[in-house]
Amino acid sequence: QQPQCTFCPLPAFFRKRNAMYIPVFLLFCALLPLHPIHLSVTEIYENKKSGRMELSATLFMDDFARAIHYESYEKQIRQGKVKPEDLMLRYLREKLRIQVNGQPAAFRLLRTENNMDAVTCYLGVEPAVKSVQRLYIENRIFLELFDDQRNMVQIDLGENRSGAVQ
Numbered sequence: 001q002q003p004q005c006t007f008c009p010l011p012a013f014f015r016k017r018n019a020m021y022i023p024v025f026l027l028f029c030a031l032l033p034l035h036p037i038h039l040s041v042t043e044i045y046e047n048k049k050s051g052r053m054e055l056s057a058t059l060f061m062d063d064f065a066r067a068i069h070y071e072s073y074e075k076q077i078r079q080g081k082v083k084p085e086d087l088m089l090r091y092l093r094e095k096l097r098i099q100v101n102g103q104p105a106a107f108r109l110l111r112t113e114n115n116m117d118a119v120t121c122y123l124g125v126e127p128a129v130k131s132v133q134r135l136y137i138e139n140r141i142f143l144e145l146f147d148d149q150r151n152m153v154q155i156d157l158g159e160n161r162s163g164a165v166q
Helices: 018-030 061-067 070-078 083-093
Strands: 039-046 053-060 094-098 103-115 116-127 135-139 150-157 160-165
Touching: 053 061, 053 094, 053 103, 061 070, 061 083, 061 116, 070 083, 070 116, 083 094, 083 103, 083 116, 135 150
Parallel strands: 039 150
Antiparallel strands: 039 053, 053 116, 094 103, 094 135, 103 116, 150 160
16 A cells, blocks of 8 residues: 555635644644654645745654664765755655646755754745646655654645645
């Protein structure tokens, strides 16, 4: 069985409360020094300024470091031979698959932001898409590390708002 998260509408009851999941996740990050949960939050949205589709992935830093094998690259990172951002992007490209209107989409790292025990990676989706008719997402973040891993996906593209947890 291949784990995946697909774009599927939730009942109206949940749609109205979608935005509350992110603050709850960040609260967990702030309150739990050693987190007993394994959760990632990926948001797909339209950048209002550029009109382009972007996404953000918020992950616990210690899990992310383990997934990208940070310790094995630590010496090269300190010497400036390897950038942590390159390791992060490579991992996210491997574990997140997106198709827009039936076409595979790529992404590039725009920036990262550290929040207590979590890191948020902001990614630009390419090629630029004016209208999203169909969206397919396969999210395999940290599934190779944890049996109890859950990956939440929030989608906010114009009038289309939805979410799912895998």
